[in-house]
Amino acid sequence: MLRVLITTDYLRPGDEVDQFLRGAGLETEHLPMTGRRDPDRLAEALAGVDAALVANEPMTAGVLARAPRLRVVVRTGVGYDSIDVAAAARLGISVSNLPGINANAVAEYTMGLLLAGARRLVQSACGVARGAWPREDGHELRGATLGLIGYGASARAVVPLARAFGMTVVCTTGVPAHLRTDPAVRFVDLPELLAVADYVSVHTSLTERTRGLLGEEAFRRMKPTALLVNTARGPIVDEDALAKAVRAGDVAGAALDVATEEPLPPDSPLRDVDGIVVYSHLAGQTAQARAAAGRQGAEELVAALQGRPRFAVNAALTTEGKK
Numbered sequence: 214m215l216r217v218l219i220t221t222d223y224l225r226p227g228d229e230v231d232q233f234l235r236g237a238g239l240e241t242e243h244l245p246m247t248g249r250r251d252p253d254r255l256a257e258a259l260a261g262v263d264a265a266l267v268a269n270e271p272m273t274a275g276v277l278a279r280a281p282r283l284r285v286v287v288r289t290g291v292g293y294d295s296i297d298v299a300a301a302a303r304l305g306i307s308v309s310n311l312p313g314i315n316a317n318a319v320a321e322y323t324m325g326l327l328l329a330g331a332r333r334l335v336q337s338a339c340g341v342a343r344g345a346w347p348r349e350d351g352h353e354l355r356g357a358t359l360g361l362i363g364y365g366a367s368a369r370a371v372v373p374l375a376r377a378f379g380m381t382v383v384c385t386t387g388v389p390a391h392l393r394t395d396p397a398v399r400f401v402d403l404p405e406l407l408a409v410a411d412y413v414s415v416h417t418s419l420t421e422r423t424r425g426l427l428g429e430e431a432f433r434r435m436k437p438t439a440l441l442v443n444t445a446r447g448p449i450v451d452e453d454a455l456a457k458a459v460r461a462g463d464v465a466g467a468a469l470d471v472a473t474e475e476p477l478p479p480d481s482p483l484r485d486v487d488g489i490v491v492y493s494h495l496a497g498q499t500a501q502a503r504a505a506a507g508r509q510g511a512e513e514l515v516a517a518l519q520g521r522p523r524f525a526v527n528a529a530l531t532t533e534g535k536k
Contacts, residue, residue, distance in 0.1 A: 215239050215263040215518065220246045220270055221289045223503050230507040237515045248476060252276050259283055264518055266510050274300035285517040289510040290314065290497060292446060293526055294419040302530035307517045309524040313366030314506045315497030319444055320370035322496040323414055326468040327354060330440045335490045355379035360410030362403070363417030363445065364388045371414065372397055383409060407434040412442060419446035427451060432458035441467040444496040448473045456482040459489055470496045
């Protein structure tokens, strides 16, 4: 019987996903991984399984090399930067993600961060908890310009919500011009976006090109009244440069759902900076999105084991295959 390891922490033995996989003739093993992921522990768990349904685990080349039976990895989300897809391809391992699975959740959460930042809701609530009664002016979203970095499913889902609030939307993206068809969006290059946007929201994937994309130069281009929102990946933002820019008043603040290291370490430069609020990577975590990710992830895993994955991200890479 083929064995499946499930590390996504909200999936549990006996739930709908577990029953589906067992109904497909698979043996399941659950190892919920939360907090800082231990590569050695993950490698040990993968050593005897044929497939894995994972969250944001460190599926490095070294970890994958210690999993001789592994044939399929399915990420219960969109981003797969924690998986060495090239190494997986060389080992004959199919890697899939679930494109757009949590786009609505991320879009709504993005608007929540925009509102919270514009009205300084967290600062107000924290002030009241300390015994104060903050009365600082906030800002309205209506009439402001929102700059979207990236034009994937979550960014596209943000557009109608932002427009409903009366915002103007600009976007920078590598998506081919013939796919930029939304008349509600003006497409610009990154320097122009940074210069005109009152709010900058990150929705691009983490690659070597986007790592550190928003650093000192980017913050110098932004308005001093601008707010940065990041629901994508932490390393896209240079955290030291951001903290420095906010402290200097070069940027008004940031609402970050993601960080370079999660959970946030005690010595993070993002701590204790007035204007920077860090959340606990919750953008895609709604009951609806989790249920959909679990179901579709399980379906993709079974399909991939049968040799017909729908969302393989390394299908085009040259593979040697496993003997």
